[in-house]
Amino acid sequence: MTDIKIVLRDFSKRFNEDLEKYFSFPEGAEKRVIDAMHYSLTIGGKRLRPFLLCECANLFGVEYQTALPAAVSLEMLHTYSLIHDDLPAMDNDDLRRGQPTCHKKFDEATAILAGDGLLTYAFEVLSNALEIKPAQRLALVQLLSSAAGSFGGMVAGQTLDLYARSTGDKSSDEAIISRLEEMKTGRLLRYACEAGAVLGQANEQSRRILVDYSRKVGQAFQIADDILDQEGNQELVGKTLHKDDNQNKFTFVKYYGTDKARKLAIKLIDEAIEQISVFGEKSENLKSLARYIIERNY
Secondary structure (H helix, E strand, O other), X not given: OOOHHHHHHHHHHHHHHHHHHHOOOOOOOOHHHHHHHHHHHHOOOOOHHHHHHHHHHHOOOOXXXXXXXXXXXXXXXXXXXXXXXXXXOOOOOOEEOOEEOXXXXXXXXXXXXXXXXXXXXXXXXXXXXXXXXXXXXXXXXXXXXXXXXXXXXXXXXXXXHHHOOOOOOHHHHHHHHHHHHHHHOHHHHHHHHHHHHXXXXXXXXXXXXXXXXXXXXXXHHHHHHHHHHHHOOHHHHOOOOOHHHHOOOOOHHHHHOHHHHHHHHHHHHHHHHHHHHHHHHHHHHHHHHHHHHHHOOO
8 A cells, every 4th residue: 555645745845846936026015915825825735636636637647747737726726715714704713734824924914815816826827837738728727717616616615614504404404514515625626636637638437437536535534624623633733623613613523423424434435445446556546545534633
């Protein structure tokens, strides 16, 4: 079995070095927002989403350097969502990736602008990626904008996270929790897998397998996050814990209980690993990543 921690560490080192190529810093007062963007993007993070994108692309023979701009744009968009999620008007958090959140390091106005800056820069990076064929670039832009947006994407998911409350009906509540995860957490994980398929010009069957894999991994990822919020070590997790209970959030753990939620996550990961096995030896990192998602402590 691949030692996925070493693989992720090596990928993150290379990816973080490549991120620096996408930044220049102006001399004027506007440098402040670039500093905030750079700070939030580079203070840490597991880099799971760009790794997932590059690994899925690799299934079809697409090299890292070709997939890199798509992976960078995805991580920029993901980081924008974290900056905005942490704002006082949203989840009101002081800690992210083990460091002060953007609005604590700088100020609230700068954090809003830094999030806006990363969101728009993500699409600039993606649309300017000459390594990727024009038709594929267009497909990626459409997929990423949909994943991030208000109609079944992250914006819709964050809205549901902020305002959804128990209906008192068990089946309805379960549907809300699943929908929330699918939009807020799952959409970018799905995009990472679909983007790999687009870059590799995969057939429809292969693309469906990757989407199914991403959905199972996404649900398991969210369950693991919910459990870490309850049982994790804050220094390792790198963000404020017990927020879900304090804010009366809808979670898998709250609905199922910790033991049942953990068993569900294991079942989902087993299914994801079985599905991805059709790609043979090239899927080893994706199998190990799936298992790591529910075994991690941060």
